Amino acid sequence: MKILFLFLLLPITAFATEYPRARDLGIPFEGQPGVWNAITDISGVTVGFETIVRDLPEKKAVRTGVTAILPRGEDTNHRPVFGGWFSLNGNGEMTGTTWVEESGFVEGPIMITNTHSVGAVHEGTIRWRFENGAADSSGYWWSLPVIAETWDGYLNDINGFHVRPDHASAAIEGAKSGPVAEGNVGGGTAMNCFEYKCGTGTASRITETAGREYTVGVLVQANFGRRGDLIVAGVPVGEYLQNNMVFSSVTPQFSGIGSIIIVVGTDAPLLPHQLKRLSRRAALGLSRTGSIASNGSGDIFISFSTANEVANQSNSDANIQAISNEDIVPLFAATVQATEEAIINALVSGRTMTGNRGNTVNSIDHSALREVLRRHNRLIEN
Numbered sequence: 001m002k003i004l005f006l007f008l009l010l011p012i013t014a015f016a017t018e019y020p021r022a023r024d025l026g027i028p029f030e031g032q033p034g035v036w037n038a039i040t041d042i043s044g045v046t047v048g049f050e051t052i053v054r055d056l057p058e059k060k061a062v063r064t065g066v067t068a069i070l071p072r073g074e075d076t077n078h079r080p081v082f083g084g085w086f087s088l089n090g091n092g093e094m095t096g097t098t099w100v101e102e103s104g105f106v107e108g109p110i111m112i113t114n115t116h117s118v119g120a121v122h123e124g125t126i127r128w129r130f131e132n133g134a135a136d137s138s139g140y141w142w143s144l145p146v147i148a149e150t151w152d153g154y155l156n157d158i159n160g161f162h163v164r165p166d167h168a169s170a171a172i173e174g175a176k177s178g179p180v181a182e183g184n185v186g187g188g189t190a191m192n193c194f195e196y197k198c199g200t201g202t203a204s205r206i207t208e209t210a211g212r213e214y215t216v217g218v219l220v221q222a223n224f225g226r227r228g229d230l231i232v233a234g235v236p237v238g239e240y241l242q243n244n245m246v247f248s249s250v251t252p253q254f255s256g257i258g259s260i261i262i263v264v265g266t267d268a269p270l271l272p273h274q275l276k277r278l279s280r281r282a283a284l285g286l287s288r289t290g291s292i293a294s295n296g297s298g299d300i301f302i303s304f305s306t307a308n309e310v311a312n313q314s315n316s317d318a319n320i321q322a323i324s325n326e327d328i329v330p331l332f333a334a335t336v337q338a339t340e341e342a343i344i345n346a347l348v349s350g351r352t353m354t355g356n357r358g359n360t361v362n363s364i365d366h367s368a369l370r371e372v373l374r375r376h377n378r379l380i381e382n
Contacts, residue, residue, distance in 0.1 A: 019182070019183060019348075019349045019351065020348060020349075020366070021037070021182065021348060021349060022341060022345050022347075022348045023037070023341075024348075025348060025366055025369065025370055026370060026373070026379045026380040026381060026382060027232060027233050027344060027348075027373065027378075027379070027380070028233050028378060028379075028380050029203075029233070029337060029340065029341045029344075030337045031205040031206075031207070031333070031334060031337040031338070032205060032206045032207075033203060033204050033205060033206070033338075033341075034204040034205070034206055034215055034217070036178060036179045036180065036204065037202075037203050037204055037341075038179060038180040038202040038203065038204055039069065039180065039202050039204060039217030039218060039219040039263065039265050040176075040177045040178055040179070040180055040202075040217065041204040041206075041215050041217050042204070042215050042216075042217045042265045042266065042267050042306055043215075043306070044071070044072050044073045044075075044177075044306055045069070045070065045071055045072075045073065045177070045217065045265055045306065046069075046070045046073040046074075046175035046177050047067070047068065047069055047070075047175055047176070047180050047202075047219065048067070048068040048070070048170075048171040048172055048173070048174040048176065048186075049065060049066070049067055049068070049171055049181065049185050049186030049187075049200075050065050050066045050168070050170045050174070050186065051065040051184075051185050051186055051189050052064050052065050052162055052163065052167065052189070053189065054162075056157065056160070059356070059357045059358055060157045060160065060356055060357070061155070061157060061354075061355045061356045061357075062156060062157055062162045063152065063155045063156040063189050063190035063353060063355040063356065064113070064114050064117065064152055064156045064158070064162060064163055064187075064189050064190055065113070065163070065167070065171075065185065065186045065187055065188075065189045066111060066112070066113045066117075066121055066163060066167050066168050066170075066171040066187055067111065067112040067113070067171060067185075067187040067188065067200060067219075067221065068109045068111055068168070068172045068175050068186075069109060069110040069111075069112075069175075069219060069263050069265075070109050070110075070172065070175045071106065071109075071110070071265060071304045071306055072309075073175070073177070076108060076109055077108060077128075077129055077132050077133045078133060079309060079312060080105040080106060080107045080108075080311075080312050081105065081106050081304040081305060082104055082105060082106075082271060082272050082275060082304065082305045082307075082308060082311060083100050083104065083105060083106030083272060083275055083302060083303060083304040083305075084100065084101075084104070084272045084273065084275030084276030084277070084278065084279055084302070084303050085097045085101070085276065085279055085300070085301065085302040085303070086276055086279035086280045086282075086283070086302075087299070087300050087301075088283045088286070088293050088299035088301070089294070089295070089297050089299045090298065090300070091296050091297055091298045092115075092148070092149060092259045092261075092297070092298015092299070092300050093115070093147075093148065093149050093298065093300075094146060094147070094148040094149075094261070094300045094302065095122060095144070095145065095146060095147045095148075096144045096145050096146040096147070097146065097302070099144045100146065100272075100302070104271070105272075105312070106146060106304045107143065107144070107145075108125065108129050108143060108145050108146070109125060109128075109145065109146075109172050109175075110146045110148070110302060110304075111125055111145065111146065111147045111168060111171070111172075111187075112147075112148045112149065112150075112186070112187040112188075112221045112261050112263075113147065113148075113149055113163055113168075113187045114149055114150065114151065114152045114153075114156060114158055114163065114187065114190075115149045115150065115151040115152075115153075115158065116153075116158050116159060116161065117149070117158075117161065117162075117163035118147050118149050120161065120163050120164050120165050120167070120168065121147050121163060121165070121167070121168040122145060122147045123165045123168075124164070124165030124166060124167065124168025124169050125143070125145040125147065125168050125169075125172070126143045126145060127165055127169065128168065128169040128172050128173075129141075129143045129145070130143070137314075146302060148221070148261040148300060148302075149187075149259075149261070149298075150187070150191055150221050150222075150224075150258060150259040150260065150261060150298065151223065151258060151259065152189070152190035152191055152223070153356075154192065154355070154356070154359050154361070155190035155192075155353055155354075155355030155356055155359055155361060156189070156190040156355055156356055157356045158356075171186065180200075180202045180219070181200070182199065182201050182202060182345050182346055182349035183197070183198070183200060183201075183346065183348075183349030183350045184197070184199050184349075184350060184351050184353060185199060185200050186200055186221075187200070187221050188200030188201075188221045188222070188346065190353065190355055191221060191222060191223035191258075191346075192223060192350075193222040193224050193225050193258070193260075193343070193346065193347055193350075194224075194225040194226065194227050194229065194230040194238060194289075194290070194347065194364075195225070195226065195227040195361075196227070196347060196350060196361065196362065196363060196364040197350035197351060197352055197353055197361045197362060197363045197364075198222045198223065198346045198347050198350045199221070199222065199223075199346050199349070199350050200219070200220070200221055200222075200346055200349075201219070201220050201222060201341075201342040201343055201344070201345035201346025201347070201349065202217070202218060202219045202220070202342050202345065203217070203218055203337075203338040203339075203340075203341035203342040203345060204216065204217040204218070204338055205217075205333075205334035205335075205337050205338045206334075207330040207331060207333065207334040208330065209268075209323065209327045209328070209329075209330040210323055210324070210327040214266060214268040214331065214334075215266065215267050216264065216266045216268070216278075216331055216334035216335055216338055217264070217265045217266070217338065218262060218263065218264050218265075218282070218285075218335065218338040218339045218341075218342045219262075219263045219265075219342065220260060220261065220262050220263070220339070220342045220343055220346055221260065221346075222260050222343050222346040222347070223258040223259050223260060224258040224259055224260045224291055224294075224297050224299070225258070225289070225290060225291055226238070227241065227242045228242045228243070229290035229291070229292065230289065230290045230347075231288065231289055231290040232289070232344055232369065232372075232373065232378075233378045234288075234378065235372060235373055235376045235378050236290075237369060237372050237373070238290060241364075241365075241368060241369075241372065258296070258297060259297050259298035259299060259300075260286065260291070260297070260298075260299050260300075260343070261298075261300055261301075262279075262282040262285075262286070262299075262301040262302075262339060262342075263301075263302055263303075263304075264278055264279060264282055264301065264302070264303040264304075264335055264338075264339070265303070265304050265305075265306065266278070266304075266305050266306070266307075266331060266334075267305070267306050267307055268305060268323055268331055269305060269307035269308055269320075269321040269322050269323055270303075270305045270307070270322060270323060270328070270331070271320070271322045274322070274323070274325070274328060275303040275304065275305060276303070277328070277332070278303040278331060278332070278335050279301040279302060279303040280301075281332045281335040281336055281339075282301040282303075282335055282339045283299070283301070284336045284339075285335065285336040285337065285338065285339025285340040285342075285343070286299065286339060286340075286343065288336070288339075288340040289340055289343045289344065303335075307321065308320050308321060348364065348366070348369075350363050350364070351363050
């Protein structure tokens, strides 16, 4: 009752989902989530979406969009955050990472879209930064934004180039705090995982280290995996749904290879090399769901810290705080746990979609999923 009362008092200023999440189905997870169980549980972080759904002549269809994560909300354009990134398998794209590696900063929003729209979103993000910021001390304005992608060409007319620069700026301008929509939304609109409809997912963890409480939040765009590999709460659910006639559903229509983008945020004071370590731990949360990081998969992760607000390039004498490496382990655990749940949230929230050329991807059957977990004593009964 205490948690429910707190929830009702908080302003609902973002995109509350109308669809059940993994915990709503009774799926158990480790760790303590934040109020929203979302990356927006980190103070100041906002998330925005631009979802594009249209039907075109000749059975073509637009099912795509853009997701924007603003580490410092409205101040994102002016105050960089420490960041670090990691590629588990590099058959994908995340722009700006060369500069993240070199400088240790993520400058501006983190954007996610489809594979063939990286250029348009890149342009739109730079334009937004230019229009909403001032030139540097040299009198010039430049930007190397972080734009990531996964492929949505099965359901979306990906070569129609329907995402335009204005969609990127709209996603940024619409970014809010609070609960975050999941499944068929933003860049995740037409994404699939484990041969089910999937998309955008998020989760968070509250943890304590060095005598202080910190939040770790994760947002994923999930578009990977073969059905038989799916693991939920430690149970090989995919094997049952694929091979057992009691639980089997519609035969998959596509191979299941693909990619995942994982964005990890925290308010813990971590330095860039520590954030790279955090990014690596996202791979362990991914593996808990059954991913093997296949050859055709772009598994690319980026992390940021909202601490050290004065840590920017114009304050060379700023005092920087950092957690010691001996105290970082609880943040590793929180990253693994939140990543796992964010992916399963994306899966559970995905809704059956028919898209380009009549292609259809079905959502996972919630009843069948619950029954498999029940048979393995891994279901929390309501």
